[in-house]
Amino acid sequence: MGSTTGFFTPDYSDEIATSTKEVKSDTMIINLGPQHPSTHGVLRVRLELDGERVVDAQPVIGYLHTGFEKTAESLSYQQCNTITDRLDYLAPMTNNLAYVLAVEKLMDVEVPKRAQYIRVLFSELTRIASHLVWLGTHVMDLGAMSLFFYTMREREIILDMIEAASGVRMNPSYFRVGGLAYDLPDGFMEKLQEFLKDLPRWMKSFRTLFEDNPLINERLKGIATITQEQALALSVTGPNLRATGLNLDLRKAEPYSGYEDFEFSVPLKTGCDAYARFWVRVEEMYESAAILEQCLTKIEPRGVYMTSDRKVALPPRDQIYGDMEALIHQFKLVTQGFPVPEGEVYQSVEGPRGEMGFYIVSDGGPRPYRWRARTPSFYNLQTMPIMCKDGLVADVITAIGSIDIMLGDVDK
């Protein structure tokens, strides 16, 4: 095969079990994925098996590589917003938040308090939505079918709220540099209140399905363990790290966007296994709901939602139609974008999957010189060999589900 291997015919010979010398004769290499429903996307895991035992599990990534980081270098800072939606497409709002906070930090833009609180509101809404998808799919991987339908039903209400505010369900681009794209729609707070009133009821019925269920417990307890030292060595963040007993939540450790004004606690477990990660996420949903409850009183239904800095924000529409200076600003901002001072910045937020960060280098122009996304799933996926080693094949599925990866986030 070596002679025919060219640019267009990659050499897969090392991955074929029969042709590799170093593989022991009593182990077998099989592929899990990339087109497998339980890999949550196009993830391929190269499993080396000794009977039913896993000797090695290596994730092979890149099937969803889209070149976002390079694309961003040719877009203006405002246009980059649309790319951040598409990284972790189950939690677009926290991606937006990390990005706009990074640019605002570099530009030193003052964001109105109300806009900051609305950002908190939508971050927590997407956290619940993302955890609902995780809960449904993870439990479905373990063999329970019906919970998936119930979680999707409740997530639909969140997507409706996101659609009412931002105009689309999945890729909202709702947070802009300097504030928000649009104000909250009429009746949004009532809708949120209704949602929060319902939340304990459906959460209770969800918990009835998996709490005290010996089938779920057997599949999760003591499975796919990763110790705190290993997790820290691999830069694991988010609920996966908090399931090892380390209290690191960026909302508390480095408060951003007004999180210091909200009262909430950080769920912690010490089990280090899939069961601990499961319950960290379930309890996080209650904490997010507690933050949303506080949003109800903190956020006025109408008010200022964008900075008044004309160097960043587009002028109000009524001024554009009558005011020459506003029209000039509109043309200048759209055609040239806003210049960002020279320098570099890193800003991270606590996403549903862990630390979502952006590292931006500016050369003083309207486009980023370097745009780097620190996506949590990429680091969390590195734990696969440790988690799966010496486990059973069926527990590989548990391991993939329990770290809650998102392949758009891994491959970017």
Add this chain to the structure above:
Amino acid sequence: MDKKDSQVVDVSAQAMNIGTGVTGMAAGFAVTLKNMVRSVPGRNTVTIQYPEQRKPYSRRFRGVHALTLRPNGQLKCTACFLCATACPAECITIEASSVTDDAIEKVASRYEIDLSRCIFCGFCVDACPEEAIVMTREYDLATHNRVDELQYDISALTRREEIQAYGAGYRPHMQYPLVESYLPTEISAKPQDDID
């Protein structure tokens, strides 16, 4: 950090009990059964019969674009290229030509949106200083041919029947009244659809 944050719960101490396990499973089955009974057709169903039954979307919905018209039926667009510049996906193609009307001087003789590239971010609508381009609530775009049928030109962006059928979507100054006469056809949203 608060003291209550560092509280540590050891879940492995909560050992599995087979006795409670059976009752736990029975409770789970009860939930499934209750949901099954509740969702007999007509009661508490969330599934919609899609092509016949449509989900209502808000007036902010970012669907397929529409070009607005002047009262005399001319395009409102003056080919200033702001929308094409703002577009992150570079899907808007404009060609300008001059007109004898001194008040306008320039119109778009060709205006094409490649909807197979469009990401529906709404930046073009934000950029337009004339409200010459707005969005509708049309969302079902499946075609048999991705090369030709998704290239929307001026006639497709102004005279489609769907603009009427789906109603107006996102436009930038939602707090101000929409000038209905500017729109290509009479766009009227059903009152129960209005979330915004």
